[in-house]
Amino acid sequence: MNTSPYIIDNPAQNDFRLNRQTLVDPDILTLEKARIFDRCWIYAGHESEVTKAGDFVTRNVAGRPVILARDSSGGLRLFLNTCRHRGAQVCRERAGNTKRFFCFYHGWSYDNDGKLVAVPGDDAYPESFDRSELGLTEVPRFEEYRGFWFACFDSTVPDLETYLADAKDYIDLVVEQSPDGRMEIISGVQEYDIAANWKLLVENSFDDYHLHSTHSTWLEYMKDAGVDTKVPKGLLLPKRGIGKDLGNGNAVIDNVNFRGRPVASWIAIYGEEAKPAVEAAKAELVERLGEERAERVAETNRNLFIFPNLMINDGSSVTIRTFWPNASNEMQVTAWALGPVGESPIMRKVRLDSFLTFYGPGGLATPDDVEALEQVQNGLTSTVKEVPWSVMTRGIAKDGEQLNSDELHLRTFWRRWNALMTGDNVSAKAEAAE
Amino acid sequence: MSDVQQEVTNLIYREATLLDRREWDDWIDLYTEDAVYWVPSWANEEETTNDPELQLNLIYLRNRGGLEDRVFRIESRDSYASVPLDRTVHLVSNVLVQKEDGDDIEATANCIVHTYGKKGGLTRGSLYDFNLRRINGELKITRKKITFIDDRLEGPIDVYHL
Ligand code: FES
Ligand SMILES: [Fe+2]
Helix, strand or coil: CCCCCCEEEEHHHCEEEEEHHHHCCHHHHHHHHHHHHCCCCEEEEEHHHCCCCCEEEEEEECCEEEEEEECCCCCEEEEECCCCCCCCCCCCCCEEECCEEECCCCCCEEECCCCEEECCCHHHCCCCCCHHHCCCCECCEEEEECCEEEEECCCCCCCHHHHHCCHHHHHHHHHCCCCCCCEEECCCCEEEEECCCHHHHHHHHCCHHHHHHHCHHHHHHHHHCCCCCCCCCCCCCCCCCEEEEEECCEEEEEEECCCCECCCECCHHHCHHHHHHHHHHHHHHHHHHCHHHHHHHHHEEEEEEECCCEEEEECCCEEEEEEEEEECCEEEEEEEEEEECCCCHHHHHHHHHHHHHHCCCCCCCHHHHHHHHHHHHHHHHCCCCCCCEEECCCCCCCCCCEECCCCHHHHHHHHHHHHHHHCCCHHHHHHHHC | CCHHHHHHHHHHHHHHHHHHCCCHHHHHCCEEEEEEEEECCECCCCCECCCCCCCCCCEEECCHHHHHHHHHHHHHCCCHHHCCCCEEEEEEEEEEEEEEECCEEEEEEEEEEEEEECCEEEEEEEEEEEEEEEECCEEEEEEEEEEECCCCEECCCCHHHC
16 A cells, blocks of 8 residues: 555555546646656657758757757757757757758857857957857757657666666567668648646557547448458467556557558558558568567557657557647647658558548547547546546456556556656555556 | 639538538538548648648548548547537638639638637638539539648547638
8 A cells, every 4th residue: 555645556455546636736747847757758759850961850848949950970969949148949940951050039050069150249258258168958868769769857867778668679569560670750740739637648548448438430430441340369469459567657558450550451441452562561571570570560559658758559550649738737749650661652641541540630539539538637627626536447456467458557657657756666566566 | 703703602602601500411512522631731830741642631531431431420429529519600711713724623712710619619710722623514622622720739620620
């Protein structure tokens, strides 16, 4: 039994409850920014977004405006987008290619290695003024795993690979669908707001319990299109959808594919003309990876959660989704589609169609998720005094494997969240006990 | 006003009216079987995605069947994003015929959609690009591209918001 104000975590009594204040209280959000977003590895971008020297994109990472840039020697850098003079953002475009980041306020400019290279009227500065100390500030930690780059604002925490723990195996599965082991962000982005606490999207993004009740029209649509939405039996691995703790708060639902995958599992929706390409992709996988691994890559889906705010949904398409809280009841979501480098146009088309059918603010499923999350937020916000706890015990009494529709993976998230928020390791012990 | 200008304007107004009054079957009837319906996303400050086949959009439907799926969802009342259904008012203006080539016409228009829903009122602006074709004397929509001026969407969108 733990003593956290946030969760009641008592596997011995088959009890796990969540204090709804964690989804409501603005003071908790302030604490989260310091204890979670400033201390964890936060997804910053993908190597494919800046391919040539001088390429850059700007965005917010852990609440800071940053510039993701390809420097003069071909490396990736992540600069804080603030002028060392008096603070203006030095890069005001979302994406582009440049030799100089020019601060228009007083005209300081920086090269794409971050060096301060021009200061108008610098004769007015004292002798102690040292340009070499006034380059763009880089984030303290910036590391990658297989093309996915993460930033960390705490220089004391372990490195990225240690942090990712067993999530690495699942990133490998995503990347292995590419013949040359490289994936790329497909041009175009979806950005939308949800009027709900950010942690509700963590839960929702890998909650298979809600599929039938929330997404019945999408299932109906698939059935109409001739897709058998019943999960097939007798595949190599895994035999059924499971939920798994991957360490450090990372978790996954690991599913048997039933709804088609552009790599290697054709369904009628793709159209006859795509069949040869899909079959060729499968043959390539088998040849490169062997029968068993190819089956694993091609015929299983994964909704992979990297703590605290990255989801990689590798199913009928690959979605990279990250989100940031504007307020305790408001988040901004950014979603990209990921595909193998060099993918043929017909496969791209299938991939993007699959993506848009399900995902995004105009998809056939995401809008229903958004509605669900906003209903949760509306339901619990003003009732939190009368109804303080949510129940999250699905699967808790089971020995061994937990299903994708159980809630082990959600408890994994919340335990890590709780441990970071309270600084205790009680949750880690409860986890070990489960 | 030329006959064509009048005819195009009527069609575009009619579409807006049918959406606001939820006459879905008549709305779908304005589109040809092979009509393309496209809502691009913003690639940067200046440009939207321009290749719907190879870039990520907000919505891209290759034929009228895609619109029928949307209507099915709305009418099923099992899609909770559309229950209760937002009320909408489309204000279409600046209708211009851009090109006439035999039976094919290109036209542009501007649209403000005011939505009232669970989160209150919301007004969004977009640019319309239409391709129209005269079939048996009647103008039909063969392609509609809707460019939202917002790059970050406040909540989800469906055909009645567009
Ligand atoms: S703030 Fe950038 S030059 Fe003054
Ligand atoms: Fe969902």
